[in-house]
Amino acid sequence: MRLTMKRGLNSGNDVLLIVGHLAMIAALPLHSPWTFLVGIVVATGSEIRGERAAATWLRRILRDTHAGIETRTTLREFLLLLILVREWPGHHMPRTVLLCTAAFMLRRLLRIPTTAVIARLNRSRRLPVETRNIDAAGLRIAKGPKRPLAPLASDVNQVATLFGIAGPLLALATGELWIAVLGNVLMLLTALAWGGYLAPHLLRNRRIANRAAALRHVQKWLESYRPETMVHFSGTRTSGYQLNMWLETMAQLDGRTVVLLSDRHLMEELAPTSLPVVCVPVGAELMNMDWSSVKVVFYAANVGASIQTLRLPTARHVFIGHGDSDKLASVNPFSRVYDEIWTAGRAGVDRYAEAQVGVREEALVEVGRPQLGRIRRGPRDGGVPTVLYAPTWENWTEDPGSSSLRLTGEKIIAALLASPEPVRVLYRPHPFTGLRDPRVAAVDARIRRMLTAANQRAAAGTTPVPNGQRESALAELATVRRELASLLGPWQGAGGDGADQTRDCRLTREQELRITRLRERRGELVWATGRPEEHRLVIGDDYELYDCFNESDALVSDISSVVSDFMASGKPYAITDSAALGEEEFRARNTAARAAVILTPDAGGLGTLLAAVRDPAADDLAERREALKSYLLGPEEPSSTVRFQAALDDLVARARLGRVPRQQSEPAVLR
Incomplete structure (x- = not known):
């Protein structure tokens, strides 16, 4: 959208x-x-x-x-x-x-x-x-x-x-x-x-509870449930993905957690979850509710509506963001309002120190990235070398370094399609692509047409999936989609409005896990039903980002959290120097670029990336990627899920005691 x-x-x-x-x-x-x-x-x-x-x-x-x-x-x-x-x-x-x-x-x-x-x-x-x-x-x-x-x-x-x-x-x-x-x-x-x-x-509908009665009903539930952990989120349309990436992590945590939304449209984008969710669009009504049981509030984005919960004096406020990258948004001076900022690895801590935006060092806690457990490490098993092109959006400024799409996107795709040896392209534009700049939207449309035309030209000469295998996969895919539709019907607004969803949307943890398994299987089947060489536009429900990581051999992207997350795979990646800073300066400015193949604005350097994919001996950056992965995402042991829970337990304990600072002698895992 x-x-x-x-x-x-x-x-x-x-x-x-x-x-x-x-x-x-x-x-x-x-x-x-x-x-x-x-x-x-x-x-x-x-x-x-x-x-x-x-x-x-x-x-x-x-x-x-x-x-x-x-x-x-x-x-x-x-x-x-x-x-x-x-x-x-x-x-x-x-x-x-x-x-x-x-x-x-x-x-x-x-x-x-x-x-x-x-x-x-x-x-x-x-x-x-x-x-x-x-x-x-x-x-x-x-x-x-x-x-x-x-x-x-x-x-x-x-x-x-x-x-x-x-x-x-x-x-x-x-x-x-x-x-x-x-x-x-x-x-x-x-x-x-x-x-x-x-x-x-x-x-x-004449008997539906009026405004006052509805608010009293939710307040009564709050008094009964007494949540200790809250995730508060507000944002524009299509920003729901920033919250959705955290729902599974929050569902795994010990204790009572509630998701609080300040914008009604976000309920339409909310992924199915077993967590209780409350949306109060009017700030005055939200602030008049009793949230005193909440000890920790998490924030996935810096938005003005955060003031509605930042005012809670008995809670600790933690910024967890929606990705780790070298974008300026990752060191927003607004971050000073939080009690703590949780980063994936040491890179996040150093980034704030270098930015000098007033964030205290003791407020920075390394917890890893709990979402990355689904990413498989190492190369795929055979098949046509596959490159995922996942540019970020153009941002709110005219900075040419924000996104490679407008100036370099078509050149990247054209070079990959013209490779002497076959290369499969997966194209995943950012959800905000074209939000500000219609020129970027036009490039996006042209790239989609390029991939469609390339598939049409190659269709006659490619090796099709064996009929029996493809038909079996299609039949199972239809079954999986029907079961998903049955489980997700109320959540997707089937036959109802927001009031109907308030009445009908219930999901147990067991059902949530079943949905997760079905989505993973749907992804496997979607890939199995196409030709091995087929280029794909990987957007929509059928294509999870981390499944695209698993299906690719290399990534081409910009400075964004996609690069940091892809590092968990250990595979080669390239970043486009769209502002033409030069390789040395570009690496110095951007942490994630230190182990990347740097592409010039005319897409120069793609040959180096493809060589590393085809021949591990030509992959000169492998050791550097491994070291950078630990720096950006933290150590593999203990797991990020364990570290996240430990950090939460510590913060809840301190919140119960009042404004007790985190001690410098705490275990290194929380640092």
């Missing part, structure tokens, strides 16, 4: 909108009811599709100039009346125009109560607090509509208008007045049927 407004035309849908209205206008001088009928059908279809698609540049302009969908509907009705006045023969014209005008007015009057009902339903079902894995029986939540009511209401209005316009047009073309009457009757019946659809929902 992309946050930027899509520019230009959305898959031809905007073209249809323009063509439809031009056809209706042209029908007047052409004296052609049939041209008008074609135009209204095309325009209506475009309006319905447009309500489901992302907002486009054209529709934004129309909305901002007060030419939104309601104005366009009125225009179509007005054009119909014009063509009826001009073209209807004989003395029936006045009564026909009067009939259509009255029907249009009556339909609009019928929309007043239905719109009021939708507003009432939306208010009652928009709970002040949404939850997961918490008993919501006290909230008395009735089952809601299967689809959002606002876009559905727009669709119904468009269909009703189509009946009301098409009927008189057909009557004009055929000379049969009854067709006009039938069209208007169908229009009004559609509006009445819509009201009949809404009425039962209004009756069922």
Whole structure:
């Protein structure tokens, strides 16, 4: 999902909108009811599709100039009346125009109560607090509509208008007045049927707990559960991955943990978890709740909403971030507000010391990266050499060193595709790609087309997966997806809204582990169903990042946490010097670059990376990678999960005693 407004035309849908209205206008001088009928059908279809698609540049302009969908509907009705006045023969014209005008007015009057009902339903079902894995029986939540009511209401209005316009047009073309009457009757019946659809929902939802009762219900649960550990998260759309990467780690911890969200949209991105989750969007209501049992609060991102929990005086506040890298975000001066900052390895500690942003050395604790246990070490077993290209996004500045995608991305892909010996490419763009810079989004689109074209050219000459093996994998994949869909249905909003998910989303730890196993198996099967040489765009639910690590022999990336995590595999990797600093300066500035093949802005250096993949004897950086891995990610023993739990236990104990500082004599594992 992309946050930027899509520019230009959305898959031809905007073209249809323009063509439809031009056809209706042209029908007047052409004296052609049939041209008008074609135009209204095309325009209506475009309006319905447009309500489901992302907002486009054209529709934004129309909305901002007060030419939104309601104005366009009125225009179509007005054009119909014009063509009826001009073209209807004989003395029936006045009564026909009067009939259509009255029907249009009556339909609009019928929309007043239905719109009021939708507003009432939306208010009652928009709970002040949404939850997961918490008993919501006290909230008395009735089952809601299967689809959002606002876009559905727009669709119904468009269909009703189509009946009301098409009927008189057909009557004009055929000379049969009854067709006009039938069209208007169908229009009004559609509006009445819509009201009949809404009425039962209004009756069922009249008993849902009000705002005060809902907040009291969650407060009562807090008093009963008494969580000691909290993960607080807030962020923009598509930032949910920053939290999701920590859910499994938190679920493994001893003690009572709660996830607190400050943004309702993050509930849509939340990965299935057995942890209790509470979302309180209004800061004042969140701050009025009693969180005094919480002893440790974890933060995965630096955001302004963190102030809502940083105010808790009885808790210790810990920044855990969402990855370890040499980006400036990894040494944000905002970090001074936390009691402690937990880093993966010694590199994180040194990074803060060198940045001199005011973070105390005793506040830095090395705990490793508990998420990396799934990454397999060492090379894959045979197959075509596979390179994963995973560039980061363009960031908020014009710094060319942030991402290689805009200036070098196409050159990297082109060089890999043109390699004399076959190379398989896996392309994984950052979720924020194109967020700020449409030029980066355009490069991303071109790279996707390059991979598609390369696959099409190679399809005839590649070795296919044996039919029996592929069919077996596809059959099992379908079974795995069905079971996952059954387990994840409520979490993915199947047939319900946020209130339904608050009522239905429950997951035991056993079910969570089952989902994890099914996802791992789904990943294995997705890879097994393709050709061994097939290039892939590895985005979406089917492709976990760490599975992509396991499926590749080398990585090409930028300065980001992806590089640090990939180091757990021990495989070769390259980083692009997009700002053309020069190899020596680039290595000096970026810790992760010390054991990397450095690519120039024109993708020079890829040959060195591919040589290291094909022949271990040519891998001159292997020993350096191993040493750097320990520096960035910490020692392998004891495991990072053990170290993380030990650090938490120590902090909880000190929080119970009050503001007791961490002692310098503590075990080195926590340093």
